[in-house]
Amino acid sequence: MAKVKIGVVVGSNRRDSINRKLAQALAGLGEDRLAFHFVSIEDLPLYNQDLEAELPQSFKSEIVAADAVLFVTPEHNRSIPAVLKNAIDWGARPYGQNSWSGKPAAITGTSPGALGTAVAQLHLRQVLGTLGALVMGGEAYISFKPGLLDSNGTIADETTRGFLKAFVDQFAALVTRSSFAREAAA
Numbered sequence: 001m002a003k004v005k006i007g008v009v010v011g012s013n014r015r016d017s018i019n020r021k022l023a024q025a026l027a028g029l030g031e032d033r034l035a036f037h038f039v040s041i042e043d044l045p046l047y048n049q050d051l052e053a054e055l056p057q058s059f060k061s062e063i064v065a066a067d068a069v070l071f072v073t074p075e076h077n078r079s080i081p082a083v084l085k086n087a088i089d090w091g092a093r094p095y096g097q098n099s100w101s102g103k104p105a106a107i108t109g110t111s112p113g114a115l116g117t118a119v120a121q122l123h124l125r126q127v128l129g130t131l132g133a134l135v136m137g138g139e140a141y142i143s144f145k146p147g148l149l150d151s152n153g154t155i156a157d158e159t160t161r162g163f164l165k166a167f168v169d170q171f172a173a174l175v176t177r178s179s180f181a182r183e184a185a186a
């Protein structure tokens with residue numbers, strides 16, 4: 001059976017993004033069951049309604065092709081980074097072609113701070129909920145401490161690895177159920 005396709009959206013355009021590292025580690029925890037595809041958002045133009053005729057089609061089609069989307073985001077000033085909001089706005093347009101609607105999604109993120117992107121994730125949950133995405137319940141706020149990842153990029157801390165494995169397992173169960181339901185309805 002073909003693996004369920006997960007589009008991974010990292011809310012950072014920073015070269016050494018800790019969120020991209022976390023996203024890669026998460027993909028490693030689920031790649032036996034899920035096919036992860038990293039969707040690039042850093043080169044999208046700044047959203048402008050005047051430019052909708054030149055919609056970034058490749059980004060849009062990558063979101064449409066994904067059975068579900070995993071968001072791994074930093075927190076900027078207690079909200080989501082502008083680069084991520086920009087991508088979400090493009091994905092929601094043009095009017096009547098909101099690519100987030102009905103899309104299963106999961107949210108996590110990491111920052112060096114103690115709150116581990118909690119506030120940004122709550123904002124993101126609100127935005128995606130408004131757009132009709134089916135956002136998985138639960139919370140995964142990850143504080144990025146030295147030694148969290150090993151030199152191979154896998155999660156070295158055993159407790160965190162177990163917690164994030166459960167998060168990926170929950171997402172895999174959600175997206176597999178949603179895919180079966182879609183196929184049954186087709």
Ligand SMILES: Cc1cc2nc3c(=O)[nH]c(=O)nc-3n(C[C@H](O)[C@H](O)[C@H](O)COP(=O)(O)O)c2cc1C
Nearest residue numbers: 012014017018019020074075076077078111112113
């Ligand atoms: C503009 C800006 C605002 C930030 N605001 C927050 C914040 O509100 N909360 C937080 O925990 N970290 C904040 N940080 C620190 C980020 O957590 C840190 O830069 C982190 O490495 C960003 O993730 P990334 O490496 O994946 O880009 C901020 C960083 C920048 C550049």
